[in-house]
Amino acid sequence: MAQGESAPEDDGQRSSTRQWRRYTSYLRRPSCLNPAADGPTGMGSDRSAAAAVRDSGSAAEQRAPTHLVVMVNGIIGSAANWKYAAKQFVKSHPEGVVVHRSECNYSTLTFDGVDVMGERLADEVISIVANNPGLQKISFVGHSLGGLIARYAISLLYEKSIQKHSSEENGECEDHTLGTTCVDKNFKGKIAGLEPINFITFATPHLGSRLHKQIPILRGFYTLEKMACHTCWILGRTGKHLFLKDKDNGKPPLLVQMVNDYGDLRFMSALQSFKRRVAYSNVCFDFIVGRKTSSIRHQHELPKRQDFMKNSKYRHIVYVEKPIITDVPQMNFSASTTCELNTISEMEEVMINGLNRVPWERVDVSFRKCSQRFFAHSTIQVKTYLINSHGADVIFHMIDNFLL
Numbered sequence: 001m002a003q004g005e006s007a008p009e010d011d012g013q014r015s016s017t018r019q020w021r022r023y024t025s026y027l028r029r030p031s032c033l034n035p036a037a038d039g040p041t042g043m044g045s046d047r048s049a050a051a052a053v054r055d056s057g058s059a060a061e062q063r064a065p066t067h068l069v070v071m072v073n074g075i076i077g078s079a080a081n082w083k084y085a086a087k088q089f090v091k092s093h094p095e096g097v098v099v100h101r102s103e104c105n106y107s108t109l110t111f112d113g114v115d116v117m118g119e120r121l122a123d124e125v126i127s128i129v130a131n132n133p134g135l136q137k138i139s140f141v142g143h144s145l146g147g148l149i150a151r152y153a154i155s156l157l158y159e160k161s162i163q164k165h166s167s168e169e170n171g172e173c174e175d176h177t178l179g180t181t182c183v184d185k186n187f188k189g190k191i192a193g194l195e196p197i198n199f200i201t202f203a204t205p206h207l208g209s210r211l212h213k214q215i216p217i218l219r220g221f222y223t224l225e226k227m228a229c230h231t232c233w234i235l236g237r238t239g240k241h242l243f244l245k246d247k248d249n250g251k252p253p254l255l256v257q258m259v260n261d262y263g264d265l266r267f268m269s270a271l272q273s274f275k276r277r278v279a280y281s282n283v284c285f286d287f288i289v290g291r292k293t294s295s296i297r298h299q300h301e302l303p304k305r306q307d308f309m310k311n312s313k314y315r316h317i318v319y320v321e322k323p324i325i326t327d328v329p330q331m332n333f334s335a336s337t338t339c340e341l342n343t344i345s346e347m348e349e350v351m352i353n354g355l356n357r358v359p360w361e362r363v364d365v366s367f368r369k370c371s372q373r374f375f376a377h378s379t380i381q382v383k384t385y386l387i388n389s390h391g392a393d394v395i396f397h398m399i400d401n402f403l404l
Contacts, residue, residue, distance in 0.1 A: 064134035065098035067404060068194065070125060074144030075238065077383075078106040081143065084382040085395045092399045098135075100128060105149060111236030114145075114254055118152025122192075125153065129162045129192045138191050139198035139274075141398070143381045144289060145238065147204025151258055151271065154199070157192040158270035189273045197403050199274040202380050202394075203282055207293040207351045208255045209242040244347055256347055259354025272358045276403050280394065283318060283366040285376040295362050296355050303364060314397045316390065318366045323359030365394055 069089065071082040079101035086099045104120040105112075129135055140150040190196065240246040244253040251257065258267045271277065281294035292299055308318040365380055367373040372390045379391040 063095055065096055065132070066134055067097045067137040067139065067197070068125075068128060068132070068135050069097060069099045069139045069141065069198075070102060070121075070128075070150070071099065072102045072121060072140065072142040072146030072150050073106065073110075074142075074146045075110045075235070076107060077110065077143070077146070079103045081381060081383045082141075084385050084392075085141075085398075088392075088395055089399055089402075092396075093402075093404065096404065098132065102146075105146075110145060111238050113237030114148050114152050114241045116237070117149045119156065121149055121153040122156040125157060125192050126160075126162055129194065135194055137197050137404075138194040139196070139200070139402070141198070141200045141202075142204060143202045143383075144204055144377065145242075147201030147206065148241075148255070148258075150199070150201075151267065152265075154191050154196070154270040155258075155265040155267045158266045158273065159190060160192055162193045191270065191273065196270075196274040198276050198278070199271065200278040200280070200398060201294075202280045203286055203289045203294050203377055204279070205242060205289045205293045206255075206279070206296050206355060207348055208244050208253075209289070209293070244344065253347065256350055259351050268354070268357065271355075276361065277323075277358060278361045278363060278398075278401075280363045280365055280380060280398070282376045282380055283364050284368055285373040286380075287374075288377040291364075295364065296352060296360060297362070298352060308364075308366070314393045316365050316367055316370070316393055317363060317397050319362075319364035321362040321364075323361050363394075363397070365391075367391070 071079075071086060073079060073081045082101045086101055089099050090097065102121055102124060104124045105117040109120075110117065125138075129138075140154065142148070142150040235242070237246070241254050244255060246253050257265075261268050279295050281291050282289070283291060286294075291297075291302060295302070303319045303321070309320075311317050365376075367376045367379055367390060370390045372379045372388060375388055378384065379388040380394055382388045382391045382395055
């Protein structure tokens, strides 16, 4: 959505005018996203002590950030959920990195559907890039539903030109309209005109939540799983997407579409453009998102406990699987093929095979022996430091292995 555009009058997905105003407010504060910028900062900006020291130095010693890191919260979350991780990130990389905690999808706005939230995130990224002409690289970090939102957003931003507010040596595009497809070869394979580097997800339900045992709190009881599926409307359109119940106009569910380049949306091309893709998943005590859906594996591919490792530096990281390239052919969602995807098991197979056409690094996390294990879904992100601090080593593992 362009800057300054008003909310659609017929959009029944907005709970109030106040929520709409809060959503659009981030577009009016793009300068606060730079950790080295002067002046007041907004909710999604992060200034560490190291960044403050750098600001006090001479202008000649300061270096404009070139790498944008976008952090995306999960369902009923907010930008505050990434506060700890963002601060640690900027402390570890005070030069050349700007961390932005996405503000456009929060609270009940996360019920609007993966596609709607993905469009908001894409608009937000466009605004950031347009107001920070020095940016050259981009990475995404998503927790839970935030990983799906980011996957949708990058399909909209893939090979798009962004009109920047000052000159940029990134090639000129024949069409400078925000978000249009760029014909210049310098934007080939880029996300919002920037070089895609890291795409990282934490406990993200890549395969949705409808599969057997993928909502662990239901303990694998089919009756409870069916009940959850029938009541997914409580979560709005997002619930339909997560439970694969959105077969509209003969199309496969959105999450199934997102494992292929579907129509004008380049879901897999955008994902493949990143140099590195990482999926962090909880081995146990995550009552919201199952291990299979968050690690994009078949059940028999899940590492066994006897294969777990011990690491004194990252004590909750129990297994790291290096990227493996799987040769899976491009899928064609013709009308006949769509009709064949009637069972959940067929959809699961399509999604796993589709996503594994690009290599993933998989990191298994276990809080089994710590007192915060019952909050594993939030602890893996350190959502609130007071009750999720044991996940700090997981955050540092992400930061230490981050490609700059």
